[in-house]
Amino acid sequence: MIDFEWYRSFISIYKHRSVSAAAKARILTQPAMSQHLAALEAEIGEPLFIRAPRKMVPTDKGKELYTKIVPLIENLENTTLEMLHSSSSKGLAPVIRIGSPAEYFTKRALSSIQHLEIRFLAQFDVASILLEKLEKDEVDLILTTQKSQHQGIEYRKLEVEVFVATAPPEYETDAKNAEEIEQWLLSQKWLSYGLELPIIRRYWREHFNKRPDFQPWHVIPDLRSILEGVENGLGMSILPTYLLEKSVQENKVKVMFPELTAENTIYAAYKVDHKNNPILEKVLDAFKLNN
Known part of the structure; x- marks a missing residue:
């Protein structure tokens, strides 16, 4: 056969x-x-x-x-x-399977697609695992910060995340130049997404031209939980501005050195073979309209 x-x-x-x-x-x-x-x-x-x-x-x-x-x-x-x-016309909307970091899907992606007459099955994981799921056809679309060179996968830029140094509201400093700022930052307790200091490394390279020379005090692989930790005075971290809006307004955290930022590009990735799927295209258009 x-x-x-x-x-x-x-x-x-x-x-x-x-x-x-x-x-x-x-x-x-x-x-x-x-x-x-x-x-x-x-x-x-x-x-x-x-x-x-x-x-x-x-x-x-x-x-x-x-x-x-x-x-x-x-x-x-x-x-x-x-x-x-x-x-769909009989009342059963079509389904799309979306892989994403949990915090980005919750705080950004969900609001873009909530009005669509499409059912979605969400899976949360880190970028490398999400790419494997896409390759195995376990998801139809992933939202990722990593753009690989795999042939057969196409990427569309969605937005650029802006990250800032985030601390409990009682933190204060009169540091002004780069050297003073770095020394003050090094003296703090840090919360990180991983032991390898993701995004913190980029922040350090961008503003101090070196790798950060410290170990994180706490490692929490969820940005929302890191924000909770900062709110509860466990230390500081580098977090995306979209995650901080409510906490800043309620004076639960503060942004330190707001002129110093790091950026991270968010992509939507899918298999080229599926690019003409109208359901996928509708979801991609929704993301584009809201960014």
Whole structure:
């Protein structure tokens, strides 16, 4: 029995004229792609490509198969999308699976998509794990600060987060120049997202041209919990401004040295193969309108 994935691999090889390029586009290993092609050729009973140096040249049978199956697969994909719309019209909205850092989804992303007639399944994790989930088709879309070089994945810039030094409201200093500011910061207790001081390192490089030379007092892998810790006087941290608005207004925290900031770009990432999905496009448009 022919596996549908063999056809998808065949089409990718046909378009790219290369097994390795097709494998990268489909986010598969080259041996897996070769196995798909070999299995399909065994079922067809004829070679579909001539293996030339650095190029796969389709045979007449390969050209014939490509011409016949591409319209069928496109029709199958369109039928699936029509069924999604049909389900929506019957009161069952379509679903999209979104991976994101928990705090960003809660404080920023959720408000952008809450008005859409789309159901969403959210998964929270760090950027590296979210990318793995996207590659394995466990999510349809991820929100991430890391832009990888994986072929077959497309990125859209959503916004630039601005991070500032955040401390309990009773903290005071008369430090003015960079050296004095750094010395004052080094004398404080720090709350960090991880032992490697993510974002704190960027803040230090940006303003003091060096790596921070200290260990965090507390490590809490959730920015919302770090903010709670700062509010309760456990120390200070570098946090995004969107997370601080209410706390600053209520005088639960204060921004130290507001002229010193660090930035982090947020991207939406998805597989190129899915870029024409109207549900995905609607969600991306919603993010764009709100940033």
